[in-house]
Amino acid sequence: MAPSTGIIGDQSPNAFDVVPVLDLKDGTVVHARAGKQARAGKRAEYRPIATPFAPPHDAQAIARALLGITFSPTLYIADLDAILGRGNNYELCQALADALPGVDLWIDAGFCNLDDCAFWLPLGATLVIGSETVQSLEDWKTIRDNFGANLVLSLDFDEQGLRGPKELMSDLDLWPQRVILMSLGRVGTETGPDFDLLRTAVTNARGHHVYVAGGVASYDDIRAVADAGARGVLVATALHSGAVGQNEIAALRGERRSQS
Structure with missing residues (x-):
């Protein structure tokens, strides 16, 4: 796969992407499900996915x-082993890159420094950083200055708010x-996105492309995220369960393209 040179795909004003998510652990695809077996957001408790x-x-x-x-045009891959600091699934990611030419892989592997x-x-x-x-604001600036357009910043929130340097939410520069x-x-819970957070970010975005995850x-959730001004949404559970299908996504894409 050739190095990414920036944003690919539909760049019309009303463009919106439904980005599928693939979570990898121990060389297999796994999935977060809230409940007795796996608390939402607890990556070590993800189990092999059950999907049709x-x-x-x-x-x-x-x-x-x-x-x-x-x-x-994009596939989001979370390497949970790398995020948890217990190895990685690099070879599997390489195999996916080879098998999916033209697809922009977004890799989240617990990056914290240039190495x-x-x-x-x-x-x-x-x-995806x-x-x-990110251990400090200076670490983020160093990564951003070296990799530029080949980066996506994930602002990670839990019940206490933003995890990581607080300036990353308050300073859009x-x-x-x-x-x-x-x-x-909210990952794996199917409780709906955080629309309050989305509205705040979109209001201040100043041309940035904002994606929502969790x-x-x-389909109503996806449509509401699009109507709120996001550039895309990351989805896993709703695709595997069949709650969101190809026809619905095609209709949404066609409708937004006609508005451009």
Whole structure:
């Protein structure tokens, strides 16, 4: 896969992407589900995914199915082993990059410094830098200054607010063009996105592309996120359950394209 050179896909004013999410752990695709077996947002408790698309060890087949449903130019991959600091799934990510030419892989692997980022550069992927893993504002600035357009900043929120340097939410001059609002406590819960957080971010965004992650349960959720001014939404549970399908996403894309 060639190195990313910036934002790809539809750049019309009303463009909106439904970005599928693939969580990897121990070489398989896993999934967060709130309940007795896995508390939402607790990555160590994610279990092999149960999906109609393919077995959990067949990441390529699952990825192709998700991309087919969403028409997305982008696939978000969270390497939970790397985020948890217990190895990584680099070879599996490389296999996905080889199998999906033309797809912009967004890799979240717990990046906290330049060395972490440099290890993953041969993939030619876009690096997702989570605020929860950035140890200082200076570390973020160093990463941003070195990687620029090949970065996405994930602003990670829990019940106490933003994880990481607080300036990342208050000073938009620190943002790259693409920013994810990640509600960690809502992941796998299907309780709906944090619309208050989204409205605040979009109001101040000044041309930044804002994406929403966590809690998306239905087509109505996705449509509401789009209507609130986001550039896209990250989805996993609703795709695997069938709550959101290809026809609905195609209709939303066509409607927004006609408005441009």
